[in-house]
Amino acid sequence: MARLSPPAVLFALIGAAGLALPLVQFKANRIVPGEGVGLSALPFGLAVAAGLAAVLIAGCAAAWPAVLRLAAAIAGLVAVVLSLGAAASHLTPEGNTLARVAPAAGFWLLALGFGLMAADAVNRLRPSLALRWLLLAGAVALAAGILASGALDGVSVMREYATRRDLFMREAQAHLALAFGSLGLALLAGIPLGIAIFQGRRWRGTVLGVLNILQTIPSLALFGIMIPILGWVAAAVPGAAGAGVSGIGTFPALVALFLYALLPVVSNTLAGLSGVPAATREAAVGLGMTRTQVLAQVLVPLALPVLLAAVRIVLVQNIGLAVIAGLIGGGGFGTFVFQGLNQTAMDLVLLGALPTIALALVAGIALDLAVQGARRGAA
Amino acid sequence: MIGRILLALAGLVLLAFLIAPAPFAPLFQPFTRNGAPAIYAQTSLLSLTLSHLAIVAAAVAASTVIGLTLAILVTRRAGREFLPLARTVTAVGQTFPPVAVLALAVPVLGFGTGPTLVALFLYGLLPVFENALAGLTGQPPAVTEAARGMGLTPRQRLWQIDLPLALPLLLAGMRLTAVISLGTATIGSTIAARTLGEVIIAGLLSSNTAFVLQGGLVVGILAVLIHHGFQALESRARRRMGLE
Numbered sequence: 001m002a003r004l005s006p007p008a009v010l011f012a013l014i015g016a017a018g019l020a021l022p023l024v025q026f027k028a029n030r031i032v033p034g035e036g037v038g039l040s041a042l043p044f045g046l047a048v049a050a051g052l053a054a055v056l057i058a059g060c061a062a063a064w065p066a067v068l069r070l071a072a073a074i075a076g077l078v079a080v081v082l083s084l085g086a087a088a089s090h091l092t093p094e095g096n097t098l099a100r101v102a103p104a105a106g107f108w109l110l111a112l113g114f115g116l117m118a119a120d121a122v123n124r125l126r127p128s129l130a131l132r133w134l135l136l137a138g139a140v141a142l143a144a145g146i147l148a149s150g151a152l153d154g155v156s157v158m159r160e161y162a163t164r165r166d167l168f169m170r171e172a173q174a175h176l177a178l179a180f181g182s183l184g185l186a187l188l189a190g191i192p193l194g195i196a197i198f199q200g201r202r203w204r205g206t207v208l209g210v211l212n213i214l215q216t217i218p219s220l221a222l223f224g225i226m227i228p229i230l231g232w233v234a235a236a237v238p239g240a241a242g243a244g245v246s247g248i249g250t251f252p253a254l255v256a257l258f259l260y261a262l263l264p265v266v267s268n269t270l271a272g273l274s275g276v277p278a279a280t281r282e283a284a285v286g287l288g289m290t291r292t293q294v295l296a297q298v299l300v301p302l303a304l305p306v307l308l309a310a311v312r313i314v315l316v317q318n319i320g321l322a323v324i325a326g327l328i329g330g331g332g333f334g335t336f337v338f339q340g341l342n343q344t345a346m347d348l349v350l351l352g353a354l355p356t357i358a359l360a361l362v363a364g365i366a367l368d369l370a371v372q373g374a375r376r377g378a379a
Numbered sequence: 380m381i382g383r384i385l386l387a388l389a390g391l392v393l394l395a396f397l398i399a400p401a402p403f404a405p406l407f408q409p410f411t412r413n414g415a416p417a418i419y420a421q422t423s424l425l426s427l428t429l430s431h432l433a434i435v436a437a438a439v440a441a442s443t444v445i446g447l448t449l450a451i452l453v454t455r456r457a458g459r460e461f462l463p464l465a466r467t468v469t470a471v472g473q474t475f476p477p478v479a480v481l482a483l484a485v486p487v488l489g490f491g492t493g494p495t496l497v498a499l500f501l502y503g504l505l506p507v508f509e510n511a512l513a514g515l516t517g518q519p520p521a522v523t524e525a526a527r528g529m530g531l532t533p534r535q536r537l538w539q540i541d542l543p544l545a546l547p548l549l550l551a552g553m554r555l556t557a558v559i560s561l562g563t564a565t566i567g568s569t570i571a572a573r574t575l576g577e578v579i580i581a582g583l584l585s586s587n588t589a590f591v592l593q594g595g596l597v598v599g600i601l602a603v604l605i606h607h608g609f610q611a612l613e614s615r616a617r618r619r620m621g622l623e
Contacts, residue, residue: 006460116464119471123463216602218562220579221595228410228588320476327569328583337482341569346486353479364474 005062011117012056018109019049024087025104036104042087052076052110059117070121076114080107081146088154102156102347129373136365156347157354172355174250174331178322182254183314186261194269195295211263219321222259223328226252253330257321261314268310272303305374312367319360323352386607393600397425407589417589419578428597431574434492434567435560438499442556446507447549451537454515473505477563485570495567502563503556510552514545547616554609561602
């Protein structure tokens with residue numbers, strides 16, 4: 001008997017559970033509870049299910065090379081997603097705009113099974129840095145291609161999207177502006193602050209202590225507290241309102257995210273600079289460099305990987321936290337999440353949550369790769 | 380030492396505030412407008428705090444048991460093949476925003492404390508698992524050699540060597556989980572879980588900054604206390620292992 005790969009057996013079990021459970025949920029409108037519909041109840045469904053099962057079972061053999069495993073996993077994932085789209089257009093009666101077909105447990109488990117299979121295959125492949133960038137770009141392009149092709153247009157989330165396309169684009173822009181804007185501000189303020197406490201040892205404990213305490217304030221409260229504080233600043237400080245300071249809208253959320261971002265930036269700047277060996281610094285001074293030159297030409301380039309690691313932490317964290325801005329009227333994908341929760345319209349929640357997760361995921365992986373690249377450059 | 384005294388003082392003030400919030404009203408009065416109440420009175424702050432802490436404690440306990448078990452499994456011979464995959468899954472899982480996880484738990488579990496607990500548990504698994512893994516795999520080779528030389532069985536090695544050595548890192552993972560859960564649990568109130576988030580959200584809805592402030596302060600002080608409590612446990616565990 002052929003040797004089995006234990007992880008692949010696990011993926012097959014997850015996939016089998018996915019095949020047994022309903023693929024989608026059909027609802028007469030978006031509020032009422034729905035009924036589950038399995039893959040096998042669809043035209044061609046049995047053939048697709050048999051194909052998926054065959055791939056899952058065959059994948060259990062340990063002899064499969066990693067490339068083949070990856071190709072099979074991606075093919076499986078695409079097949080599952082396309083069946084979701086096909087199920088939606090098949091189940092929705094012609095011209096009915098009220099009926100909703102939402103992904104159900106079967107879809108999520110199948111996607112999880114094939115997704116894990118793909119992750120496992122990528123691990124086994126031990127790809128080079130360049131290949132991993134390529135794989136990431138390929139995955140993003142594939143996802144964008146499927147979304148743009150219209151194959152999923154019948155699925156509930158995409159129908160929620162279709163009715164508020166302009167709003168979605170606006171909130172997406174607001175979300176990105178919040179995440180990247182707060183990151184930019186934190187870098188502008190945090191790097192100099194990090195350099196300052198690297199050179200002036202006396203303030204180190206105080207600055208890090210204050211930033212640490214800021215981090216413990218629950219995000220919901222920090223966002224809320226910013227509203228009256230900034231409202232007061234805008235009213236009391238001449239010129240502040242003209243400079244864009246405001247107690248309503250996006251600004252309080254931006255400031256709250258900026259405050260959360262400061263600790264990683266400052267402490268990683270400090271750690272990066274402290275990590276440069278004393279011998280390197282002395283050699284630079286010995287070459288006749290001034291203090292500024294040492295900082296700009298020796299210390300900062302060597303500290304870059306640690307700084308990039310801070311950018312990763314901040315970006316992933318703030319993409320997630322920006323959701324809370326939706327609760328205080330600051331815009332972003334959180335608007336859909338909390339609107340959906342209020343109306344118990346889960347498709348709307350997904351419309352906010354899925355892009356946020358995708359964004360955080362891509363940003364996290366891309367910056368991980370960038371950090372590894374910078375490490376190799378610094379070494 | 381001064382830090383310890385400040386912490387103890389903060390803890391005492393917090394306790395006094397939770398038991399009898401009324402005398403603190405003048406402190407919060409300046410943050411209200413139009414004669415709104417300064418202290419949240421719809422539900423007792425003490426019961427909300429206890430419920431908040433109970434949710435976090437249950438989530439952290441569950442994450443620790445399951446996370447540690449998984450970490451032990453993937454570091455045994457039978458589970459080795461899962462190790463790289465488990466690493467990838469934890470790295471990817473940690474990029475998932477907690478709020479999104481919370482929102483996605485609702486369709487499966489409905490509103491209330493249940494989904495909050497599950498979301499906190501799932502999110503808390505990752506730091507515990509990651510740290511337990513680091514603790515179980517990061518031992519000096521000399522220790523492993525010595526254990527083998529003494530003729531310890533794998534089970535004896537796990538209980539007498541691996542787990543005690545991994546304890547400080549495991550506690551650090553639990554600390555991360557607890558502090559993250561404490562903050563994230565406040566968002567649970569948007570899906571009707573009984574936590575201190577209720578106070579903050581009431582403040583947001585009625586533009587009463589005093590409520591936002593007191594909810595945030597209670598959670599913040601609790602987070603600092605729990606953070607330092609775990610740190611003390613960690614350094615005690617490290618000293619006992621002779622690592623410090």
